[in-house]
Amino acid sequence: MISLLTLASVVLLASVPQAESIVIYTGWERHALVGSDVRLSCSFFSWRWTSEDVTFSWSYRPDGAKDPISIFHYAGGSPYLDNKGPFHDRLEFVGNPARRDGSIIIRNLDFSDNGTFTCDAKNPPDIVGRPSSVRLLVFEKVPVQAGVITGAIIGVVLGLLVLVVVIYYLMRFLVARRVFTLSVSKKKGKGKEGSQQKQGAPPSAEQQARLKASADKKKQESLADRIGIRGQGGSGPGSQEGIKASANDHRAGAHQAAPGSASSTHRPGTPPGTPVPPVPPDPQTHPPLTEERRRRRGGGGEEERRRRRRRRKRNEE
């Protein structure tokens, strides 16, 4: 185990000198407008701590020239700017050598400043490394980079499309949910009001029975409405259902008769247990639909109306 560790550490230490070369980073290309300022950045990576003798130097090679000239040097803690060459009075050191930054700013650019700027940094004892170059291009008008407008247009249009689709489906979902909650609350409200009505009325058996009977009667009535044969003769199946309806009515009549209440809409009731004669509903004893309904409405109250409305809605759906 220990031998393995020593072997690993030896290998690491052996490899360090090869990694011990300084790596310098500058940009690749810089675009600037005539008359503006440009910042040329330069920084480096080194395995050693930043020493006090760190040096930065910038050199400039104009487009078409063969040899570079030195324009900036930082050594021993102080910068030395160009005071005779093409950049004198235009150069400024804005870097921070302690943070390994050796950037410079060139002010008031001109077309003659087109060229290649090379940054060389040394961090003793780490001095082996390649200098890095940045090309400066000075324009009258900054060109649009290839594909920026294209990408922007495509992105915006597709984004708008996605937004429209999302909003459309969101509105549909919200509207559906609102309709759903409305119907649910309506049902709840109806239930509550119905129970309130039942509680609010004086607790006399007669009235309760009357209410219940009228409710049942209304249920039967609307059932018959649905079938659609009430009060109108009709062909075979119609008459059969007419029989059914009359049977139901008779039963309701029996319900009414039992507690002994007497409601005006009460049909001449047959005593419970007698066989139901196959007689179509009598128009005289059984007044037309609308009158009964109106009377019932006055008697039964809102609850019945709402229930019927709900049933009609369900029918339509």
Added chain:
Amino acid sequence: MLVLLAGIFLLHLTGIILLLVATINNAWWVTDTISTDIWARWVWMNGAWNYTDLPDIHTYSEEYLQAVQASSVLACIFSILGLFVFVAQLFTLDKGRRFAFSGIFQLLACLCIMIAASIYTDRFHKNEANGWYGSSFILAWISFVLTFISCIIYFVLRKKTA
């Protein structure tokens, strides 16, 4: 019915193919030695075609070029999406309803390729006499017509069977 459906599908597909060819092929403007386009330029030099960048921005209106690029690409995208939407609507639309959604996509594609071709016609090669509009340019206009017809058909057509 099936024949009609196949015909509409083929029309849409043809529109897509023409749009793609117009966008990708470098033949919007052709002279004897160059065949240029919205992406790059082919130059006949020393017996071979060389693929070069388009000329400098100041003479070649970079912004308009990128607008042409963007809208022709968008036209392709919308048309392809429209095909998928059409197939989806074939299976999910209720009886008697129109193919509105696919019609909208085709309409957008038609508008985009019209924008692209119009900008190119109006802004480029106005003063060059020795050259003519190449095949891609013509295909762009033809695909405009095809997508327009396709869009009208989608807005008029109704689903017959569920």
